[in-house]
Amino acid sequence: MFFGVVFFGIFGIILFAIVYSTLKSAFSGNSNDNNSTAYSRERDNDIVTISRLQIALLALATDVQSGLTELSLRVDTSTEEGLQELLQESVLILLRSSEYWTHHVNSSQKINIDQAEAKFNSLSLEERSKLSSETLSNIEGNIKEKSVISPDDESAMYIVVTLLVGTAHDKPLFEDIRTPDDLKEALNSLGSMPSDYLLKFELMWSPQTENDSLTYDEFISEYSNMIDLI
Template identity: 35%
Template structure:
């Protein structure tokens, strides 16, 4: 009996939700339209094949009297302290070998799982910066997201575009973490999925030059009659790159956020591993309310 009631309640709840979505204004359904531009791979040849390392040769030491090629053959029986001298030399040789082995292991680990930095920058802009939204939309249709040079240009264009609209910045956040390649890949895609989960739909994407866009009829229907007053635009940059950029400040002001963007934009193409640019709303008539921004992006600080 209880199971039957539970099934009935779930059915009624599902029906109610369907009616709400069907009868709700288009703006409410599409309040989370989002766009995504990105490319790169953590499995590129740079990382999948360790660099060529020649055969290791043991260090050569001068030989004394045709014996072993090592200073241990220094006469060990000078006076009565020969045994002590031999012991000290053996300890020194053992320490040298241990250090050499540790250095070799560290080098092999660096070749097999190099260090990669994953940086996240989020900027919340006033809706008055709608022109930036149009520029990013256009960039999504034109950007080359398959080559390192194209990704570098994408990073520069988005960073410079954001800086040109710094007068409209309201909120900001940035962080970077340096990790081994395997962990960096996981962090990068987790961060991407977290941002994408905030969208009701990805209405425009360009991933590795594969462009997908909703039909124009759906775009016009979603954009019809939605006010812009008091709303926001959020742009997120995810960048994975080899090495690091030195010490970067905690973002508390426009100047600090600008410093992050300038340093990311200066990353050489050969150091870039992967990039994603995510922005919401993507549809030109769609909106993001202040309440939604503070709920979905609690990490961002008021600038």
């Protein structure tokens, strides 16, 4: 069973979809395919992988903001299929705007399942602390909105999208990302993930409002660990 919560903020949107039962039970099940022994072993053991992939884009990529907003309001994250669709479509939106990519940061760590929830939540809180007040929230269909005036700032330059993913993999999903091609490969790996490997997914972008963007000072203040794509 999955439980979905959506928060929209002036500096970001968070879509939080969590396995309601334990992570281990989410992968329970038997396989009749003799060739799937290794697959089942990886899927059903006590090792999971927690990954963060964060991409900065030039503010010209306004379709990213509108696309992610529309997607997050449309997809039903109460099902495994809906959660997988959210991840796949988020990846496609980013890939279609690859010409605007400027910076990135990534991490992917295998971890015992008993520590996975704490690790994921720590990363989530770290990223959510960079966001400002919520302008739109959608919690189990209960939608609340606040009007926001986008700042008229010529120094506004960036949009930042963050993907936090918990999966059943026994090893990191990606390691050394330096170039746009490396980043495309990492995104394609996420987008092609089997639905029964996807345990937990959180999507954020900053700022949420279309035609709004982070100033250079905001970007280097909140996302100082991001590095240039070469």
